Amino acid sequence: MPPKTEKPVHPRKIEILHAAITCFLDRGYHQTGVRDIAKQAGISLGNLYNHFKGKEAVLAFIAEIDGRELSGFVADLSEPADPCAALEQFIVEYTAYASRPENALLGVEILTEALRNPNIAAIFGKDRGQLIGAIADCLKAGATSGVFRSYDDERAVACTILDALEGHGLRSLSKNLRMDRSTASLHKYLMNGLKP
Amino acid sequence: MPPKTEKPVHPRKIEILHAAITCFLDRGYHQTGVRDIAKQAGISLGNLYNHFKGKEAVLAFIAEIDGRELSGFVADLSEPADPCAALEQFIVEYTAYASRPENALLGVEILTEALRNPNIAAIFGKDRGQLIGAIADCLKAGATSGVFRSYDDERAVACTILDALEGHGLRSLSKNLRMDRSTASLHKYLMNGLKP
Amino acid sequence: MPPKTEKPVHPRKIEILHAAITCFLDRGYHQTGVRDIAKQAGISLGNLYNHFKGKEAVLAFIAEIDGRELSGFVADLSEPADPCAALEQFIVEYTAYASRPENALLGVEILTEALRNPNIAAIFGKDRGQLIGAIADCLKAGATSGVFRSYDDERAVACTILDALEGHGLRSLSKNLRMDRSTASLHKYLMNGLKP
Amino acid sequence: MPPKTEKPVHPRKIEILHAAITCFLDRGYHQTGVRDIAKQAGISLGNLYNHFKGKEAVLAFIAEIDGRELSGFVADLSEPADPCAALEQFIVEYTAYASRPENALLGVEILTEALRNPNIAAIFGKDRGQLIGAIADCLKAGATSGVFRSYDDERAVACTILDALEGHGLRSLSKNLRMDRSTASLHKYLMNGLKP
DNA sequence: TATGAATGAGAGTTCATTCAT
């Protein structure tokens, strides 16, 4: 296999990406106009179309970038020496990840769009599927080694863990009150359900 | 206190409500035009505005009606003789509830709108807050009587349960494959985390 | 000629009239909706149409009532013993009349509508034409008796006096500052131009 | 002071301006739709919004352009060698100006809008205020040199002159009959009131 | 690559009026 030579991304494209993220966070995907993005990026409306095929392509690019961030988690969960420790660490780190506003809000934005847009759904589902798979594998490994309880459908459990952490991240946005106690309880609950 | 005399709702308003739900399910809130709703309802565009102040008012009404459905769950969870049984039953029933397309999809639609629309957030948050409170109370009661493990923040656990069930409901839409096994695993996982 | 038996006006019609005047003053004729008038009058939208053929009919009625107020001035100016005193008195009284907000603002409202609406123009022009005629006659009488300078077209002078007083009334609305001095100067100027 | 580098106005903007004037003359400001203007200008509806922020901005631009025309009169009236001749000339020229349909009709259109729209009022009032000031100054100069009678409030007299000429201009629209005699009488009357 | 004028469909909302009750 030839070395994967990633075609360099035009820096302007990254600027547009950031501008779009800012807008989508502020107003949401459908409430954001292409003009808003161009203005935020400080470029002309027409020029945006030199870098992206259209509005949807911008979201697709965001979803793609977003998905790549998940691969770090996947790597950490793969073939863990200690499944329990690996999962616990994942939960901690994913909590932090999912609590960052850009991830929390963009996540729902992408998810809701994916519900009706197969194009986005494909991008969104690919990396997320891998993450779910990695968690499920970790759960299976733990079940085999006896540190985890065994479940018929580990993917369902994995999904639940993600749902819980992402829901928690979303709630952390609107609450200024301290989330420490609730985060601790959430983590304990999620782990307790796994213990044999 | 005088008897609460609920002003009767014009039947046309209900028809519009159903039409709007249909449209929102099909295309989503922001992709749906007021004209679409009127056409679906079989009425003129202008007449819609005789019954609703605007598009947002339609969503608000849906959120309100939606919220009322939750009060049944709240009642069932209040002061349960057997907290464990009550919660188990709730999980089963709420799974069914959250798996119905209109609830699953409208739920995220309302949630995402609530993220940036305080008006919707207030309506959405009121009944949902009561449900979370009821679950949390049930968890506390169970912890006191020893059937449940004790958590610092029962509301966080309650939220997690709802997140899990609603995420599951959402996923059940896109999968034609049988969800039985994953549902069973999910339920087991959620209950196991509560066991002392 | 049989005695003029004026058909009694339904009191509700008067209420609507007042409501409409209030609205037209507030927002102007074209910015006022029929709904606004009905709401202001405290009646239903449909009922308004039992009393008036439409929105324009309301304005026409106002213009008619408005016009009748002018007949008082006409009477005072007719066959005056002392044309100069009569005109001076008219100027004083018409200044007061034209400075009342409802007359000042409704006046321009009716005038601008009359520019393009022949129906309104007819109503508006009838009584106003009589007033102009009366003033012109007074000027002629004064010229004959030597107290006034003679003009080829007395109606043009009469129009100018009205324009001046109405313009003054309109300006008095937006200025909170005292108008006394400017009113006095205006009156002096108008009279000076008539002196031989 | 750096040379005033006026940003060049897009020719399309001028076209829209003319189209709007045509429409406003035909139907009046509030009866004219934005679509009407676009159609008259021969451009698409959306493109109009590339040149103007909205309908009101079009009227504001007209008012601004309109106001600039007055500055010519202001210059002619400033520091006149012969105040009487200057004023007489002004009256003649302003009569012609105010009798052109676009000035007469647009004037009342702008005036009535200015009554309730502070934005328009500011634009409309600025240049008109200067003109009134210039006339008043001319009157003062004439009073000092003895060619004019002295008035306490010269601005009031100045306003009256404008009201008279503009009222005359407006009336000249609806009358096909010759206005010569009435114009002459009007001019004589206005000047007579100034003579000492 | 970069610009912004141009397009026209579509957005949400209000309009004056009618009509069955």
Added chain:
DNA sequence: TATGAATGAACTCTCATTCAT
């Protein structure tokens, strides 16, 4: 007389996208 639901055209304005420069 009185009501307010019903109509559909009209309203101002924004949309994503294209195109000539």
